[in-house]
Amino acid sequence: MKADPDKCIACKRCFPYCPMGRIQSFRRHERIPGRFYIQIDQEACTDCGLCLRAAICPVNALYQQQEQWPREVRGILSNPLIEFKGSQVPGRGTEEMKTNDVKGTFMPGEVGVGVELGRPGIGAYFRDVEIVAMALMGANIGYVMAEENPVTHFMENKNIGKLRDDVLGEKATSAIIEGKCKLEKLPEAIKALEEAAKRVDTVFTVEVITKVTPEGEVPTKAILEKLGIFYSINTKNNLGLGEPSFKFYPDRN
Ligand code: SF4
Ligand code: SF4
Known part of the structure; x- marks a missing residue:
């Protein structure tokens, strides 16, 4: 601007x-x-x-x-009115976290782990985003990056979380790393993130996404409590307007 x-x-x-x-x-x-x-x-x-x-x-x-590459990544991540062509959704992330009830991205036994780096007043450089992404991938926990997320698109090697060198000096008001792994790997993911937090020059929050069981149990709750991690539960509920084409629990009616 x-x-x-x-x-x-x-x-x-x-x-x-x-x-x-x-x-x-x-x-x-x-x-x-x-x-x-x-x-x-x-x-x-x-x-x-x-x-x-x-x-x-x-x-x-x-x-x-009209900004040229790589500066244009700032607007893609920070201006909610600029649509990222990869996800067809304006903003920093995909819709997967919010639409799990109709898309089934995170099935029982899986956990979505999103990392939101930066906040108004501080922002986040992509070199710090890379540190966190490489920490998650380097933990060897089978973490799989979300394909349609802008940060994933800025990677030259998503198998190790390495971003393109030309975006490392760019920054956004905030940026989100999105992906998932098996539920039992959550403690290792948290440990990797705690280590990465010591090396980044910004702040980040961790989003842990899970399907609530029919009995109302939150599968990640006991894990986070055992780790002594502060958490705040938020929900995104399907009120019946979206009809899933799959079943979370195929063996149940
Ligand atoms: S609003 Fe900002 S850009 Fe516009 S005249 Fe005032 S200081 Fe300048
Ligand atoms: S960071 Fe946003 S609000 Fe501030 S000058 Fe740049 S475009 Fe304007």
């Missing part, structure tokens, strides 16, 4: 809308005496588009140019 020096009047109205914080600096206009404009720190800006969508600039100075 940039501000046009010939339009911007440095009114600061766009400042509070930026999730990356105070990344604008004031510049004196070279040709118009007494006139100031703002310059957006291009390294800190994730091209999320929030300032532009807020439509608060009184002189329409903000503009988003």
Whole structure:
């Protein structure tokens, strides 16, 4: 995102809308005496588009140019209105975590493990995303990356979680690694993530996705409690509007 020096009047109205914080600096206009404009720190800006969508600039100075590779990955991950062609869904991840009841991505005995790196104010560089992805793959727990996730598409070798070198210096407001493994491998996945957390220069949260049994049991709960991991349970429920073409428990009616 940039501000046009010939339009911007440095009114600061766009400042509070930026999730990356105070990344604008004031510049004196070279040709118009007494006139100031703002310059957006291009390294800190994730091209999320929030300032532009807020439509608060009184002189329409903000503009988003068409970014080239690899810079364009910032907008793909950070601007929810930019659709990633791989998943056909705007935003950072796939819909698999939210639609398990109708898609059956995570079957009984499996656990989805998603890692959400970065938060407003700090963001996440892809070099840190790579550290976490390689930690999961290096744990040899049979972790399989989600195919349609943008981060997976930015990998040159998804079998080891290695990202393309040219995206490592790019950043997003947040990025999600998605995949799954067998339920019994969850403790090893958590251990690998705890080790990786010591080496990344950002924050991350871990999403553990599982199918609740017909008896109402959450299969991951006992595992997380045994590990002493703080967890918060959230659910995505199929209210009957989506008709699954499979059965979670084929031997039951
Ligand atoms: S595009 Fe997003 S990160 Fe960049 S200046 Fe605007 S609000 Fe801030
Ligand atoms: S709202 Fe527009 S004029 Fe005001 S500081 Fe931001 S870009 Fe400049």
